[in-house]
Amino acid sequence: MRGKFITMEGCEGVGKSxxxxxxxxxxxxxxxxxxxxxxxxxxxxxEQIRKVILDPENTEMDAVTELLLYIASRRxxxxxxxxxxxxxxxxxxxxxxxxxxxxxxxxARGLDKELIKKLNxxxxxxxxxxxxxxxxxxxxxxxxRKGGADMQDRLERExxxxxxxxxxxxxxxxxxxxDRVICVDASAGKEEIAAMIIExxxxxxxx
Ligand SMILES: Nc1ncnc2c1ncn2[C@@H]1O[C@H](COP(=O)(O)OP(=O)(O)OP(=O)(O)O)[C@@H](O)[C@H]1O
Ligand SMILES: [Mg+2]
Numbered sequence: 680m681r682g683k684f685i686t687m688e689g690c691e692g693v694g695k696s697x698x699x700x701x702x703x704x705x706x707x708x709x710x711x712x713x714x715x716x717x718x719x720x721x722x723x724x725x726e727q728i729r730k731v732i733l734d735p736e737n738t739e740m741d742a743v744t745e746l747l748l749y750i751a752s753r754r755x756x757x758x759x760x761x762x763x764x765x766x767x768x769x770x771x772x773x774x775x776x777x778x779x780x781x782x783x784x785x786x787a788r789g790l791d792k793e794l795i796k797k798l799n800x801x802x803x804x805x806x807x808x809x810x811x812x813x814x815x816x817x818x819x820x821x822x823x824r825k826g827g828a829d830m831q832d833r834l835e836r837e838x839x840x841x842x843x844x845x846x847x848x849x850x851x852x853x854x855x856x857x858d859r860v861i862c863v864d865a866s867a868g869k870e871e872i873a874a875m876i877i878e879x880x881x882x883x884x885x886x
Pocket of ligand 2: 695697774
């Protein structure tokens with residue numbers, strides 16, 4: 680049986696990695712086969728691309744170049760890993776995926792959203808996302824949570840106005856894809872959020 684593909688999305692420091700790890704623990708305890716990956720990265724080639732994207736020294740990077748690098752990294756990850764793991768029946772949990780590109784490069788950088796949707800389609804091919812968890816917390820609060828931006832990360836170094844646009848972008852994406860996107864109030868406690876995610880996934884028949 681084909682596995683299930685779940686993506687975790689939201690602004691910087693909102694608790695994505697925390698919730699991915701709690702969800703993996705839960706699924707593993709249920710005896711499910713779980714495969715974790717993250718974006719950009721997740722394969723040797725994609726991690727090499729990640730370094731180029733996030734390197735704070737790369738101040739000259741053009742916005743379209745940045746977009747294409749994310750798409751290239753995603754294509755490699757999808758073909759090399761996600762497709763195969765889904766075929767093998769794994770729950771594939773990915774920390775960030777296609778919605779991040781639409782939110783950051785589309786809504787925040789202002790690149791053509793239709794073009795990004797097309798490029799995302801090229802990157803993912805036949806793979807479909809069964810559910811996306813959007814951890815809903817505005818960047819002012821999420822940055823407090825992680826104790827400020829990571830200065831080694833070119834995207835995190837962007838100003839608060841940029842991150843507000845990312846957040847508004849995510850809210851649009853969630854509203855446009857109500858069947859796929861599970862919106863979770865990420866201001867709650869870690870365990871409470873994890874329980875809300877599990878309940879929503881159960882309701883959707885994913886776990
Ligand atoms: N619900 C929560 N309440 C309070 N603190 C939290 C909550 N969830 C996570 N944190 C804390 O906030 C910080 C950021 O969490 P985490 O690394 O999971 O976020 P992230 O979205 O993965 O961040 P990044 O965008 O940097 O990858 C961590 O110190 C974590 O322990
Ligand atoms: Mg993280």
